[in-house]
Amino acid sequence: MTNAPPSSVKLPAVVGLALAVGALIALSWWMGQQAYHWLPVQASTAAPLVDGLFSFETALGTFVFGGVSAVMLWVIVMHRADKYDESDAVPIEGNTKLEVIWTVIPLVIVMGIAVYAMRVGETLGSVGPMEHIHLAQPAEDQGGYPGDRLPAEQIEVVARQWSWEFRYPGAKVSSTELHLAVDQPVTFRLVSEDVIHGFYIPAFRLKQDVIPGRAINFNLTPTREGRYRLRDSQFSGTWFAANQADVVVESLDTYQQWLKQSASQPLQAGISDAVQQYEDRKKLKSPGWATVVPAPPPQVNVPGSNTLPHDA
């Protein structure tokens, strides 16, 4: 060939490196696509945005991790000392140009990710402000959260040790199963009666701690009908793991019908697995250490269920 590269750059090495980088890029892209399958179903407007960001980070992470691992593997295979070779290697002490390169490139990459993530955060915020915090009113500190002072469309979420109670002040309904209308933006008012709890619905990709002494407004829009889990995500004591509830997303018609029917139901004990487990434990021969006593099951119109199969 007339335009062969100078002998210092070996053509097979360049081609080999290019092939390896190409393969790594392909692998990274594939992992980015796989990442969507590691997450629960997407059931809110936030979910596709969060998943897109996670997929992007998975692809980028695969490239970095794969690249470093490949270099390590290459060195382990190719640059091992021969048996009985006691000699030292060529003493390369460093290279300022390389140091600049591997400082600037990661800096640009992580700042790029952060800007992307901040934009996603803003979009989540425009879907509905992620949070609005104000101090609880003195009247609320007395222990009651009078529903008539809430905007009718808000749903009040009361977290306790250890049960979840959902109040629909407009419809005068309370429940231990959260019902939402699909594609309808909803605002929650999150309050805790004791310690910090976490309001976490994995299918929605959203989470907000519920802080005693504060009322936190929290917005989201469900996008897929189904039955999902709400889990307490902030350790709250002995029966923390049992502090779960079901979230039912249904069509607007079904939802409004549910509200209407529920309003006529008499108040009854809601779901509290913690109370059940506490009673079971008391019957044991040696019930163990004293624990915080679970709050009695909230009196609600609809207990609902938390044993039916759920989508996520």
Place this chain on the structure above:
Amino acid sequence: MSIQNPLGHFVNGQGLWLTAVALSGVSSIMGAVNFVTTILRMRAPGMGFFRMPIFCWTALAAQSLQLIGLPALTGGAVMLLMDLTFGTSFYEPEGGGDPVLYQHFFWFYSHPAVYVIILPVFGIFSELFPVYSRKPLFGYVYVAVASFLIVGLGLVVWVHHIFPSGVAQWMRNFFMFSTMLIAVPTGVKVFAWLGTIWRGKLRLTTPMLFCLGGLFNFVFAGVTGIMLATVPVDIHVSNTYFVVGHFHYVIYGAAVMGIFAAIYHWFPKFTGRMPYEGLGKVHFLLTFVGANLNFLPMHPLGLMGMPRRVSSYDPEFAFWNVLASLGAFLLGVSIIPYLLNMLSSWVRGEKAPANPWNAIGLEWLLPSPPAEDNFGENVPTVIARPYGYGTGLPLVENQQSYEQALQEA
């Protein structure tokens, strides 16, 4: 932690625990004063800062973090003890306190605490890769300075642990950017280690295997760390098993493996006996496979939404949990060859020469184990940087006289 006291006794478990935290906080602050003073004041003659081994740099960095961070945790623990025992209301909303304040005190120290653990392990990697690659540490000055960039940044990232808590949007964004920046000095170190082993003459001894495995796990933890730093992803996976998986890759995958590397590397110096290579390699293999089998499944669990700190879980999480448990058993088993190796080597291992790995460093100019007052009156003067592998240059003045003394001994 909480201020609930179900026993109702004045002396109770939480109170004892908080007293212990406060006491160990005070003792660790004193320990940090000791380390920092020793490194600043008691270096060998000629050992300027840029002739110091990286392990000393990272120990200095880690202990500086202790000095700055621990007072916040210690004070926070004392305040919680007061709330619990004497009815103050630092954190009690009814009395005008705020429980989120405790989270700030806790994480202001407890994020840097991870760097307190991992920085000396970075030091171990920086010491050992040159020995077993027979090359100088790549970019010594950059690696040294990066430790202190990590200290500075490590102090302003704590809110990333409480993104879903009661914190404002601007804080989420600020702490996301500061957390991302930490990747840069950390990356400088990782690339420096790759540069060190590149074109080296690798010896895959037990300590080297633990270093390579630790580096592999650490890079994986770095990738998931970037994911956790981005607010929208963190909102989903915070307080789930994803976080548990991430920090076990840091703490077990990187830090514990680095510490094992250090134990095997300095065992002959400590005890005067050589550890067995065969058992060491079995230990490495079981640890590496066990750690990955234990901690990798935690990531899918977290992504699926399994909260951490639970005593039971929904059936859909069983598959990955069973895999993780198998890995945990394997990790338990991995300790057997390790203990066997340490005990039997110490009792009846081959006698160790002064410098079995042909390493450069002051400790390797002493017999194994060193005498009580190591160099006594005859303290060497350091004349070079610590990793002169392949240069043929001496580390200290009259190095031959020290080597000769060792041979005669």
